[in-house]
Amino acid sequence: MIYTVTFNPKTAALKPIVAYGDYSMGGNRMSDLVNKVEAQGESVVFGFNGDAYDTSNGVSLGIVINDGKLISSSGSTYGWGMTANGDVKYGNAVLPMTFTANGNSVPIAHVNKERKQNTSGVYLMTEDFSAYTNSTEPGVEVVLNVDPGQDGLRIGQAHNLTVQKVVNVNANP
Numbered sequence: 001m002i003y004t005v006t007f008n009p010k011t012a013a014l015k016p017i018v019a020y021g022d023y024s025m026g027g028n029r030m031s032d033l034v035n036k037v038e039a040q041g042e043s044v045v046f047g048f049n050g051d052a053y054d055t056s057n058g059v060s061l062g063i064v065i066n067d068g069k070l071i072s073s074s075g076s077t078y079g080w081g082m083t084a085n086g087d088v089k090y091g092n093a094v095l096p097m098t099f100t101a102n103g104n105s106v107p108i109a110h111v112n113k114e115r116k117q118n119t120s121g122v123y124l125m126t127e128d129f130s131a132y133t134n135s136t137e138p139g140v141e142v143v144l145n146v147d148p149g150q151d152g153l154r155i156g157q158a159h160n161l162t163v164q165k166v167v168n169v170n171a172n173p
Helices: 030-039
Strands: 064-066 069-072 078-082 088-092 098-101 104-107 139-146 161-169
Antiparallel strands (some): 064 069, 078 088
């Protein structure tokens, strides 16, 4: 069975909502996402899966940004989205990211993607990923605290982070 929805985001009294559950890792059923959004006082008219995902962990393969907050970087080169005024955007979803430590600039390979099979890059996990990093490969994990007054990773903003602890991961516990 196939359903289609047609609406004009510039004239309809509807707003898009990005719903991904408590964490971006783990995946969620559409009915659970609808229930969560409606529990927050919103009315859901329709919903659809807007991205492909890693079937082993439910993590989105594409970029996920919600109200300017980066939830997950893109594992591919294309993405789509809607601006606040209803414009639909499609195109390059590569988001160059770096961090600076002790005066050295280091590229970030991914944000909130499971660090598996490719351990050569720097992966940044936030509280939106999961309660755990779930790493399956050995590596070094640095736990960072966002300085007070900052709400997650905001697109186009610099962030001050402090190191809470460094963990050497030998295998997935």
